[in-house]
Structure formats: structure tokens, C-alpha cells
Amino acid sequence: MNAIYVDDERSAHVNFYYDMKDRPEIQTLTCFFKAGEALDHARSHIVDCAFLDVELGGGENGLDLADQLRKIYPNVEVVFVTAYDHYARDAYRLGGRAYLSKPYDQQELGETVALLMRLTKAHRKEAEQGKEFKDRVEIKTFGNFDLLVDGRPVAFKNAKAKELLAFLVQQRGGTVNGPQVLMALWEHLEYSGITSTYVRRTVRALREELERLEVGDIFVYKRNCYSIDPALVHCDYYDLMAGVEKAKSQYNGEYMSQYSWGESIIPLIERKVGAMGA
Known part of the structure; x- marks a missing residue:
């Protein structure tokens, strides 16, 4: 695991480093005194777990830092290490995986590290499975709309x-809901008990x-509400809106040409292309 430790006391750094240096689960351990330093590190290095003191001095605290770290790594596992037990409720409310009270004992630390290792392995497996799934599904919107699965x-x-x-x-x-779908796909019809069956069918x-193609997970539906999970597909339109240069070169001035309702998006695409520059 790639771990960070944040505490404003130098002696705590020394103790924690020696407690962790020989544990085989820890691949890297980087220590910081300030929350900002830890966040700068997280933006350029993988962080699987974070051991955080609650009171960091200078108006900083580990509870806020945990929230900021999750914006960078949603699956980061957080353990609060502090001498102040009254923070425990807030720590668990904010998703802390464990709460170690100073001075913690070695067995307690070892059990916590083992738990984090199991969770990190699960997160990595889930991420890899998601990547494999996403690599199977490609959606083309520039020109005509097409879905490709496994390259076909x-x-x-x-x-x-x-x-x-x-x-x-x-x-x-x-x-989107049923009436919105009807308005787009059958623009001259009004939503009613009869026309709602068109949407359901x-x-x-x-x-x-999609289920026949074994990619049904991209379609999200619940009680007459429908959407696509963008995290599970490769799409030229999504890439362009994210500022990917390759997607800009793929845009040829046409978007979902076979569907008239797609014309409303072209000005948005044109503005994005213009903003990306030559």
C-alpha cells in the first residue's frame, strides 16, 4: 500500500515511522506536518491509505483533510490517529475506517494495517474490472452515432x-424520464397511457x-428514469468535453447526424473546440 501520515508533532513522526517501516503491507510511507503538503503529494502520487492526526495546528485538522483527500481519491482509506477520543464520532461519521488512540498498541496497529490491505486489494480489483469493462465499449457520436463492443x-x-x-x-x-424520451424520439406525440408504452417497449x-452483448451495466434505470453510466464507456463526445486533444481532431463538424435532436448540442461542441484553440 502507498500510505501517508500527517501529524504536527515531530516525535509522533519518528514513532509512527519505526512502527511501520518493517510491515510488508506498506509499499511507501510519506510523512507530512501540514495538510497542504499532504494534498500536494496526493495530486501527483497514488495514495491508498492515510493516517491522520485530528488536530494539526495552524487552524488545520485531519477531518477536513480526509474530506479533501477523498475528492482526489474517492476510495482512499482513512485512519485517524489522535490523543483526543472525543473526535471519534465525527471521525466515523466522515468515513474513517479506524480510530487509533495514542498511545496505540502494536497489535491494534497491526490489525488496522491488515484491514487496510484487504480493502486496498478489493479497491484495486474493482478498478481493474471497471477498466476492462470500459475498454470493451466505445461510443462514436461525431458523424453518425454508433456503438462498438469489442471493436465491432x-x-x-x-x-x-x-x-x-x-x-x-x-x-x-x-x-431523463419517460415524457422526455417520448418528446425526443416521437416529437409529434403527446405523453399518455398509450404512448408511454412506446417508451417502455x-x-x-x-x-x-445490451444484456445480449454483456454490457448491460452501462444502462441505468429506475422507476421511469433512465441514464448512462459515463464511467463505463469510451466516448468521443465525452473526451472532447474533457479537453482531450485527440477528440478535437476527430470532430468533423457533424454530431449524431441521423438524429435531429442532436443539432442542439453542436453549438456547445463548437464553443469547446474553439476554447481548446488551434
């Missing part, structure tokens, strides 16, 4: 199911198609 274009049996997928991709993870057809 998908020939949808149901044209409206493909259009629904395209409409959801355009939302970039945002949720199309949703079912899309789910079945």
Missing part, C-alpha cells in the same frame, strides 16, 4: 432502441440488446 459495430434490431441509447449518451450521465428492447 452493433447492428441494432430495434432502431428506436439505438436512438434511445444515443439520446441517453447525450445527457452525459444525466437522468423501447427501454425493454435496449436493455435486452
